[in-house]
Structures are given as structure tokens and as C-alpha cells.
Amino acid sequence: MNEFNAKEVKDQVVQWIREWFEENGKGCNAVIGISGGKDSSVVAALCAEALGKERVIGVTMPNGVQKDISDSMRLIAHLGIRSCCVNIGETCKALMSAVEEQLATLGKEVSNQTTINLPPRVRMTTLYAISQSMNGRVANTCNLSEDWVGYSTRYGDAAGDFSPLGGLTVREVIAVGKELGLPIDLVEKTPSDGLCGKSDEDNLGFTYAALDHYIRTGECEDPVVKARIDDKHIKNLFKLKPIPHFEYKADGNQ
Numbered sequence: 001m002n003e004f005n006a007k008e009v010k011d012q013v014v015q016w017i018r019e020w021f022e023e024n025g026k027g028c029n030a031v032i033g034i035s036g037g038k039d040s041s042v043v044a045a046l047c048a049e050a051l052g053k054e055r056v057i058g059v060t061m062p063n064g065v066q067k068d069i070s071d072s073m074r075l076i077a078h079l080g081i082r083s084c085c086v087n088i089g090e091t092c093k094a095l096m097s098a099v100e101e102q103l104a105t106l107g108k109e110v111s112n113q114t115t116i117n118l119p120p121r122v123r124m125t126t127l128y129a130i131s132q133s134m135n136g137r138v139a140n141t142c143n144l145s146e147d148w149v150g151y152s153t154r155y156g157d158a159a160g161d162f163s164p165l166g167g168l169t170v171r172e173v174i175a176v177g178k179e180l181g182l183p184i185d186l187v188e189k190t191p192s193d194g195l196c197g198k199s200d201e202d203n204l205g206f207t208y209a210a211l212d213h214y215i216r217t218g219e220c221e222d223p224v225v226k227a228r229i230d231d232k233h234i235k236n237l238f239k240l241k242p243i244p245h246f247e248y249k250a251d252g253n254q
Contacts, residue, residue: 006175017050031136034058036071039141045180056081061123064089088122120156137161145170150236169212
């Protein structure tokens with residue numbers, strides 16, 4: 001496996017962002033949900049370098065009370081970008097209450113997956129609401145490792161208009177974050193979805209180090225971990241593909 005050159009890759013991603021905006025949003029702003037973790041921090045820093053800090057808008061979206069909201073604000077201050085805060089707590093409560101009420105009429109209860117995935121989808125709705133009023137394009141902040149095993153919410157954090165980190169593993173994102181000079185505690189912060197009280201690795205059942213190594217080399221020493229990764233990868237590939245659609249042929253030859 002080739003040695004990862006963080007500076008070279010950082011420069012390449014910055015150039016890619018510039019070119020993408022030239023083609024898909026000339027003069028537009030980058031709108032980014034700032035969680036206080038490494039991915040959103042690195043994406044915000046990359047966009048600030050690529051477009052200028054005046055064209056980057058950070059959006060914090062606590063669900064009621066967010067314990068580490070100070071990390072988000074510290075990142076925003078560090079980059080000197082514009083920001084706003086939209087608390088999604090009451091919206092999530094109201095929507096969940098309405099869903100719960102209507103599911104009851106169908107003889108069903110709200111599932112755990114519904115409870116976990118509703119806030120990320122409300123956050124993405126919020127980002128697009130801000131973006132469309134600010135001449136923006138929404139950044140997807142998922143990395144390759146998360147995408148590989150489907151550790152994201154479809155139409156939640158898995159959505160967006162452009163994805164700077166979609167080709168980089170967790171280890172590589174951390175290296176780019178260090179190259180960008182971001183606060184080290186944000187870059188190396190233990191990944192957590194902020195929803196269920198567990199770390200990403202606790203939820204996945206394996207470490208990002210093992211996952212990253214497997215992605216880049218195809219090697220995994222633990223057969224149980226390998227099987228778990230393969231299972232998640234296969235089951236979640238649909239999240240990365242365009243919506244399947246029926247191909248109608250006007251000549252009638254189906």
C-alpha cells in the first residue's frame with residue numbers, strides 16, 4: 001500500500017472543490033452542518049481554503065441540548081466562517097409525536113430505527129432550507145469508511161450536493177485534518193453519531209483501523225470482523241446508488 005501523502009491529497013481535494021463549484025454553483029456558498037467532529041471540521045476547512053471563508057456557512061443543529069456544542073463553535077471560530085444555529089429539538093418532538101399517533105392507528109409502534117434516523121433527516125432538511133435561501137450548495141460530510149459499511153442515514157447525513165471526503169478513509173481524513181492545522185482534539189475526537197450514546201466503533205462491532213486497512217489492502221486478520229464488514233457493505237450498497245427506475249423505451253421494445 002502506497003504511503004498516504006496528506007498535503008498532496010489535501011491540495012487535490014481543494015482543487016476538486018473549486019472545480020466542482022465552477023461547474024455546479026459558480027459564486028455559490030458551501031453550507032455545512034457542523035457537528036464538532038472530524039468530518040464536518042475537515043470539510044469546512046477544505047471549503048474555506050478552496051472558496052474563501054466568506055463563502056462557507058456553518059450550521060449547528062442541536063437536538064435540544066448538545067453536550068459538545070462548544071466544539072462546533074470552536075471550529076467555527078477557528079475558521080472564521082459565518083454560522084447560524086437551528087435547534088431541531090421541538091421539530092423532532094412534534095414530528096415524532098405525529099408519526100407515533102398515526103402509527104398507532106395502523107397497529108404499530110415507532111421503531112428504534114425511526115427514532116435514531118429522524119433527527120439526521122430533519123437536519124438535512126434544515127441544511128437545504130438554509131442553503132436555498134443563501135445561494136448555497138450542501139456539503140456531504142461522510143467519509144469512505146462510513147459509506148463502505150452504510151454507517152449513515154439515507155436522506156440524512158448521507159445526502160448532499162458534493163462529497164469532499166467520499167473517497168477518503170477515517171485514517172486519511174484525520175491526516176488531512178492535521179495537515180489543515182485544525183485543533184488536534186477535534187481531528188482525533190472519538191467518532192459518535194450523537195444519537196444513541198455509543199461510539200461509532202461500539203455500534204459497528206469493529207474498529208475503523210481494521211475497516212480502513214481492509215478497504216485499502218483487502219486484508220483482515222479476524223475472519224469474524226471480515227464477515228461483519230462484508231455483510232454490512234453488501235447490505236448497504238443501495239445507499240450509494242442512484243434510485244432505480246423503470247426504463248421506458250418509446251419504440252415499445254421493453
